[in-house]
Amino acid sequence: MNKRSGIGSKKRIVDAALKLFSEYGYSKASMRMIANASGISIGGLYLYFKNKDELYLTLIKSRLDELADVTRQSLKGISDPADALIKFISLQLAYAKRHRELILVQGREYGFVFGMSAKKKFFKVQRGFIEGVIRKGIRSGVFKKCNVKETAKIIICTLRGFILSLIVETDALFSPHECSKLLLNGLLKKE
């Protein structure tokens, strides 16, 4: 019915799939549901994606790329390491809130199929950002000396936990401000 360009159809599929996968998970979101939601026929889905796996993968990749871009963009031009960290955290949290589908990046359903390589690389890149910030902070004397790699891992895990909370229990979400404060100052009172 829709003589629209293939690119339009593809976008409609991606949008619908994003919504359904993030709501129902990989297994419970059927190709038929995606077809109905996108207004494309079942057969049509297979014109743009070889199979369900590929569709899912494409979604993850696109989200990952977008987030990486956003991160890169917003971090350049900020020279103060503390500011950079604050910016980074609030950015990730804001993005996660706006794109709940990001949750599917965490999906473990398909780990054994995709081999995680895309995700691994993504998180490595993210960690690289943080590590850079921390190292810079230490060099400039703003941050105390610490195990850079470990610290970066911890920060990433905190953000990852936040994303998961989007689904599991939304009342567990914390504020970027408080998070930054804690990470920067710690709990202990400095005498």
Place this chain on the structure above:
Amino acid sequence: MNKRSGIGSKKRIVDAALKLFSEYGYSKASMRMIANASGISIGGLYLYFKNKDELYLTLIKSRLDELADVTRQSLKGISDPADALIKFISLQLAYAKRHRELILVQGREYGFVFGMSAKKKFFKVQRGFIEGVIRKGIRSGVFKKCNVKETAKIIICTLRGFILSLIVETDALFSPHECSKLLLNGLLKKE
């Protein structure tokens, strides 16, 4: 292969299910797979569990209870808030490492079926522990004043992210020691 003791059978089923659910997720782990892995016939599975849902739920519940117990046990008798926090963190991480199946507690596949209530309650209890520790620390003058609830959320999310990393990318695991240090002292150098 024949007529084993009932108790042994149930344990074998639970063990196999734990492994398969945590590796493949709820949907992709089939009852047939669990039957094969446990050396029990398909019909035998239904002698011990009414259906797949109940089996899954039983698993989650038992893990949740166990972890809650372990947490409670190890926290009592520690009066110093900083020590308590350190203990709490290292405990959770150690437990998560030993029981990779814990990941299924995070499963989002079944949220819309089980209503999450068990999980929500569990995480609320965990958060309660931390809040208690923080409050005590503030009262005793060891910790600086802060938003207790938010801080507790952040810590829980960090641990949650750690559990998730168990599956997604094991090289992202951080050490309890470094985590405690960061949370206690923060990044900023106190001049």
Place this chain on the structure above:
Amino acid sequence: MNKRSGIGSKKRIVDAALKLFSEYGYSKASMRMIANASGISIGGLYLYFKNKDELYLTLIKSRLDELADVTRQSLKGISDPADALIKFISLQLAYAKRHRELILVQGREYGFVFGMSAKKKFFKVQRGFIEGVIRKGIRSGVFKKCNVKETAKIIICTLRGFILSLIVETDALFSPHECSKLLLNGLLKKE
């Protein structure tokens, strides 16, 4: 084997199901059997019928409607009550013989599921026909006075027993002519 016309498929399913249900009963006729007999794949069955119940119900409903129609048609235009009764009886018997599947209307397997409402209504309508005929006969002085409702029930039960005999023992089938004769004249010799 491939992509036949949808309409043809549905008819083939109905025909096969009719045959199998009436031969084996609801429970023992499996969807796989019906699929094989109709030359349609198992999945294909569910393209036309939501589930086994619906398929069975559709069959019953269609038979019931058809027979009711046939009855109505052939009775209009006959004014003599005796002729009408004879016609009615021979019609029912002829129809039952041609459509042995009618037996499934009698099926008791599904009473507690379907609630029998369709059947009850059908037999009530049939009884209504007979009652009308009898009443008319009495009014016109052709029939003797009698308990109209009871008499109608008896006639319906006789026909119902005939249908059942189609399955149980075909040599128990009686001729419409003899049946009419008995009902009209009785056994006793009028002196």
Place this chain on the structure above:
Amino acid sequence: MNKRSGIGSKKRIVDAALKLFSEYGYSKASMRMIANASGISIGGLYLYFKNKDELYLTLIKSRLDELADVTRQSLKGISDPADALIKFISLQLAYAKRHRELILVQGREYGFVFGMSAKKKFFKVQRGFIEGVIRKGIRSGVFKKCNVKETAKIIICTLRGFILSLIVETDALFSPHECSKLLLNGLLKKE
């Protein structure tokens, strides 16, 4: 637990099975249900009956024999053919009402397994009774001449339809008195 004699156990099984088969039909009444209802273990069922088929068959046979006996008993000693017919009809209907399980004699579910031979024989015997009565009536000049075999079939079918009505729609049951009257006198007014 019950060290009762085997005969007591067998009776309990038969009673339970009779009730369950007549209520749920052959397929939907499971061996487990019968075991529970009879207070015998599942394995115990197979001590007395080779399998489900045999249990079912035994039930039918016993009911059939009992009814045949009752019929035989009550007919001997009645010399008037009209009285005999009336007696026969009221007897059958009363028995059917008291033993709703009789319905399973009509069960068509298992026709293809049992070959119907038992049932066929039973109904043949019943028909023999009626034929004898009719023939006697004709010979004695009480009944008018008629096709004996056909007439007997019709009467049997009427009773069979009555039994079926027990399940399908109880408000279709007729009275033995009205039935006898109709069969004896017919509908037509004798001028």
Place this chain on the structure above:
DNA sequence: TATGAATGAGGGTTCATTCAT
């Protein structure tokens, strides 16, 4: 004789994928 845990074929149903149109 009696038990009931264990088995596994088979039941109804779903769904990713294909292909004639």
Place this chain on the structure above:
DNA sequence: CATGAATGAACCCTCATTCAT
């Protein structure tokens, strides 16, 4: 490009039957 009827493997679950005790 696009459609959707058709396919069939696989899923969850039931139940008649067996057998070690």
